[in-house]
Amino acid sequence: MSINMVHEYSQKSLFRKGFSLVELLAVMAVIAILLSLASVGVSRIGKSQGLTSGLSITEAFFSQARALAVGQGTFTRVVIHSKLDDQNELDRRRYRKMMMIMQREVDEDTGELGQEWVSAGQPIFLPDQVYYSPELSSDDVQDRGIIEEGIHRMGPNPEDQVNSYFYEFNPQGVCTTPGSSFILETGSRPPNSERPVSGPRRKFGGFMIARNGRTLLIRDTSKLDDTQ
DSSP, X not given: OOHHHHHHXXXXXXXXXXXOHHHHHHHXXXXXXXXXXXXXXXXXXXXXXXXXHHHHHHHHHHHHHHHHHHHHTSOEEEEEEOOOOTTSHHHHHHTTXXXXXXXXXXXXXXXXXXXXXXXXXXXXXXXXXXXXOTTTOBSOTTTTOOOOEEEEEOSSSGGGEEEEEEEEXXXXXXXXXXXXXXXXXXXXXXXXXXXXXXXTTOOEEEEEEOTTSOEEEOSOOGGGOTTO
């Protein structure tokens, strides 16, 4: 092979080390498509995981409230914030997301139960874009009764006395509304809207509270969608 031929071959090899403009555009288009598909998948996984996490947290919270009722020999309540006031940033963050365990105080000397409901620990918050749904929950899954509301102090200040939904356990750990359900829904809540809104892939999940106070996960969630 002559020196000229070697030189010509080397030049051709050198120029072929790069990509043409058409090849680069094709690769960029494929990457853009893959990224768009990945972003959709991640968003769906995020909502699903948020709902699953919310159910795990709240089931444990109900178990804690029941155990406290039995251990302290008192009535306890799982309380959910329900004051709609989006002008107040604190209430906006708490609305249908903040939960607390409340208990009736027990007199240490007499052992008698007081009438005042007091906090039994730190509050919890549902994950992002996950809300409690009183519209889908009920105090009896057979009769579709309405979840009871009351006034509870869900913070250290006097203005923290707010409307709230609640589920109650007696000193034997029995749910006072056996057969009631606790349902969560996902979505974004616009200002001044009672419920979150979502697309066609709206997700629901929840559990029933049996008479003995135990929770039973609802497997078939298709019947929970009240928009169908």
